[in-house]
Amino acid sequence: MVTLTIDGREVQAEEGATILEAAKESNIYIPSLCHNEGVIPYGACRLCLVEIMRNGRQRLVASCLYPVEEGLVVKTNSERVINNRKMIMELLLARCPDSEVIQGLAKQLGVEKTTFKVEEDNRKCILCALCARVCEEVVGVSAISLVNRGVDRQLATPFYEPSVVCIGCGSCAYVCPTGAIEMEDVGDTRVLSMPHVKMEFKLKKCKTCGNYWAPESQLDYIAKKWNLAPEVFDNCPNCRD
């Protein structure tokens, strides 16, 4: 175990853990948007920046990536941290005027409005890539990815067309921190709405209760991956023995 100090509190953490993980374990809140424990840390949103003291030098680091060290002194709410966080929130507010999550977080961090011009064509996506990372690292499908560089960067399927490999599992919608990806099951159809494409998936009907319960493409994918007989999915989880 490693002992470090976060906001004046002595905290224990496993070796190799990040500052963010150590803080979470000790119920110390650090805001973040692009972090999810299911995928490899990425360090893109920069909201989890904290100030550390090392060799007599103070500097800002992304707490989702910085590994804990014995004796490390961390400040999560120094003036420098707060100023940077506020500017990042202002930039995100201008980028995502429609995201309630961003609006709420901005308010919570003391930012009421943005000085910058509000974006016209992007309303919710912050390009944190959580959706694409989950799709690649957890689902193993890589149906969506980030395309183009810099200010032209977008989340997209190949050629902005409905993906031929997407299984409709909805993991992307589940992890999206700002509500930029929406998922809705209507009757026998699942609709997945992304910033640049809308995809539809046929849902499987439970042989027993008749409810539509999961996309057929997702069930096929699971059956193939785990070498299961297709009949395994004839019934929904509620109607299985």
Added chain:
Amino acid sequence: MTSLGSPDELETLRKSIIKSRDPNKPCISICGGTGCLALGGASVINAFKRGIQEQGLNTKVDLRITGCPGFCESGPLVVIEPNNILYQRVTEEDVDQIISQTILKGRVVDKLLYLDSKIGKKITHENEIPFYTKQKRLLLANNSRIDPNNIEDYLALGGYAALGKVLSKMSPEAVIEEVKKSGLRGRGGGGFPTGIKWQSCREAEGDTKYIICNCDEGDPGAFMDRSLMEGNPHSVLEGMIIGAYAIGAHQGYIYVRNEYPLAVRNAQIAIKQAEEHGLLGENILGSGFDFNISISRGGGAFVCGESTALMASLEGKVGEPRAKYVHTVEKGLWDKPTGLNNVETWANVPLIINEGADWYAKIGTPKSKGTKIFSLTGKINNTGLVEVPMGMTLGEIIYDIGGGIPGGKKFKAVQTGGPSGGCIPESLLNLPVDFDELAKVGSMMGSGGMIVMDENTCMVDIAKYFITFLEGESCGKCVPCREGLKRMQQILTDISEGRGKNGDVELLERLSAAIIDSSLCALGSTAPNPVLSTIRYFRDEYEAHIKDKRCPAGVCKELITYRIIDEKCPGCGLCVKACPQEAITLVQKKKPVVLDQDKCIKCGACYDVCELGAIEVK
């Protein structure tokens, strides 16, 4: 060629190469670097080949196509050895005369000599030209003495002697100690001490280690690494092999941008020749040390010059940086310990081994040792590559070597360090150039770009230009760099187009502080430099744009007006012809012309053609 089995065999080969060469035999040395080729160098080279053939001089004259010696302004450059007569701006038509006069009769062709306008005299020899005399060309001088595709030229000048010394007489630790003692710092921009980097990489856990040569030079107007790789690739290879030995790596990569086809080709040829000579591959010079080098061609993204983005790109992934909380010397390429240095850094290594760390450490300033190559561009008389000892002042580089500003214009600022460097004003021309001094004034060494600006440059426009470049090259991964640079670009555009508001300068400063502090990599954390430095030294220009809606340098189109000064205009009609909009009319012969402001698109064509100063821009 049989492979060299020991350092002694290398020395024997070197002696036989030198012995076989007649020092008095005339040699026509022509620059085949990219700059001279762009100025028509290829046709000059072909004309010489033809001329030598036609005159039956094949055995009497040597012809050598070399890399760039640096004096690009006066290219295509031809040097006639052994007397080192320099002919400049040589064209195909001059070739017969050079052969018939200089080669056959030993006479100098006066019209092709360099004219020193300061003393009003022509200069015959390469080493007497002021552009060169004030330089200290430890790395670049050999460019004009070597055919980069002929390893024997490099060997004749003592090439690979440092490698022989290292493999036969020095332990890896001793090599690292020597590099540390020399004070060599990374030439790619960061200025990290090279020896310490090597030591950390050597001490890092793991059997497999890599070294990388970063030749992803992407700064607009910078071409020092390109010229070294094109002109003297073996010096880079020798440095890499020594570095690999010191670190304990057996595989190295040269990451070079594909837009540098000549650098790619010359590096490929050099690797092959080094392999054939037993200087690369298994059991180098019989020492038991194995090392190979492969070339990886970059797709041209500026961000791939950043070490972690470069490594991602080399691995075949999208070239995006990652946090370096675990250093690349511990976990770099494919998560293995990796020693990455820039082309110029590697090229310095053989020099340090040959001449000794003490000799090297005597050159430069207390904390920046050796020489640095700068590419001098912009509003300067002598555009080209200059190599100077660290600590030379900006003024000496710009006026004594660069020859000052063309057209009698006034110097305004110099931007050092590439697009994310800062603009340094006239009051700081006495600044000694080294890593720390440049940082103190809000700029940086970067990889060594130096862009000179004259009085006709608008500093708001310049800041906008560089931020637009960086915005386009930001990878887009982290929020402050992607979103922050976009907003910065919008604010600067507004200011330059007359929509600036009170408080914009303060907002730019606040935004800059956050981008510097919170960006993921050095692209973001240095990007605001051009904005902050222009605000720091030229705040009045920002104020003029914002408050008076005026561009003092007469550059920002939305804020300027062209006007005919009637008293000076004789109605010659030159501007009438030049105007693409038919906005100027000659109402009556020998009377001032009339400019229709509604039609004027402020392109400046009239201003450029009028030699009488009858058109003003305000």
